[in-house]
Amino acid sequence: MANKENGIVKEYKIYALTTDPVYIGTGGYTIGRVDNTIVRDPITKVPKIPGSSLAGVWRYYTVLEILSKIKDVKPKREDIKNQHNGTTINEKIKNWINKQNQSGQNNKWDTSKWYFFEGNTLIDLTCAGQDNVPQEELANITATTNEGKTGHCGHCLVCKGFGFSKKDISWQGMIFFSDLNILFFPVFTMYGTKWITTKRKLEELGLNGLTEPTDNKVLTKNGNEGHINLGWLYLEVDSTNKLDTKMESLKTQFKFDNFQLDDTNIIVVPEGLFSQIVNSNLEVRTSVSIDPITGAAKEGALFTSEAIPRGTILYGNVRIFDKSGFNGIDSKLDPLPEASKLECALKESKHFFETLGIGGMTTRGFGRLKVIFGKDLEEKSNPTVESNFQDTQQTTSQGGKQ
Ligand SMILES: [Zn+2]
Structure with missing residues (x-):
């Protein structure tokens, strides 16, 4: 079990308030009152948001947040590959960063900021979701599918933090999410x-x-x-x-x-x-399937979906492993990001849950959440990394319930 005191694993409580109904489907049909059922705890039968859903969505939001912060500086993957000085990818990345920072331009790659983690020079939208090129070697940073799609880069804060798997190395990541229970x-x-x-x-x-x-x-x-x-x-x-x-x-x-x-x-x-x-x-919502040819309701195509209602408060935890816990592990993984950087990444990207949500039917008014961290994390947050947290718990109660 994780121990938040031992310095290798930090465990944080997280809470989420649903601001829309949340639908995370089981992907199948069960016989009963409702057609589209949601994920439940197998023992208690209480609906929950699985940790795997949370991890997948948060991974995507972290990529979005990083890209929005570094878009004016970020090189193309080819730019890194074409660095002549340096044989390894890490050397090429360092070489590119040095050149960028000496170029006299305003757009510096400031590695003191969490989002300028050096491996983020390779980050792309395709670092989220399923890897399109899992059979490639880690060093092949410009690998694409036949259709030209890139995959997990294996070097950025997201790939190292949330895990990736390539032909020559599989990495489980440094951040682990529990289920969110009601x-x-x-x-x-x-x-x-x-x-x-x-x-x-x-x-x-x-x-x-x-x-x-x-x-x-x-x-x-x-x-x-x-x-x-x-x-x-x-x-x-x-x-x-x-x-x-x-x-x-x-x-x-x-x-x-x-x-x-x-x-x-x-x-x-x-x-x-x-x-x-x-x-x-x-x-429980009742919907009707629309025939894509006629644009009219299909006959007999009425279906119901259940969802966790708006106003539900869920809780769970996030564990972040410090890189010191992986000393001596495969050198292909060097350098790993500090836990404090992963912490900032989660805190600064979680606002996307409030607009883009989680689960299915998010385009139909489902899925939005407000996520806050328990007091532990807020107290331990690292102020040296540029951050602005709006939802830090208030220590004074003013005005009571709103
Ligand atoms: Zn990546």
Whole structure:
């Protein structure tokens, strides 16, 4: 297991607020109420966002962010290949960078900035997604498919950070993503929207000593609601055990721009009911297939899709391995990026989740998320690397819920 104290692996909590319904399909059909089902935990049956989806999308967004920052300086892959001084790719890259920085132009390759990691001289959009040329050797940096498509470069911060595989070397990467699991799930009730969670989930946030609800009762902050409906379930509110006052700390922890989770809106439900309540309150949309020839609705082509609803808060973690943990590994991988650079890469690219989203049907109003890092990361963030984080947790609570 990762240990965030040992200096080789840093583990960060991440939280995500869905600002659209999120659909990550299972890619198949199951028999039941819904045609297009979403990915679920195999044991609890609670929907989740798989770590592999998160990693794939974040990889793409990191490439976009780097390209946007270096576009005025970045050479073509051929420019590196054609450097005459230097036999290895690394020597050629260094040679190009030296020339660029001595040329008297304004566009310097400033390696003190994370996005000017030296291997990023080779980065391209095709460093994200599936590698088009996985059967080529790592040194063949200008390899293309018959159609002229390039592949993973194997040298940039993204390829080294997220992994790549070539004919002569496979690299698992330095950044690992857990699944994003549901932490607070919004349910419409007679008292407005409430967010359900469980004792175990709150304990994972570090809130210990909470009471487990019994007899299918639920816990609220005030405990005086009598009964409450969670979707179609009608449950008794425990009037003797109320939510702990420690819950107030959640107010500052879960602040996503103009959304703040208020402890008066949290309901702790019995562990065994959580999955049932979530699954009966998912967003279900009905669509119709359009015949591409006639442009009209196909007969009998009505289908339904389910999604994690807007306003859901998910949590997971990211582990970043420091390059010191790979000392003596294949010299083809030198140099590896520092963990602090990978950290900046994730933090500065995550804004794309807010506009481009994750999962399927993102062109139809699905998939947008707001991702924040837990306090650990914000405190440890490295200010020497040019950064501007808008979503750092507030330490003062002003104005309460918005
Ligand atoms: Zn690359």
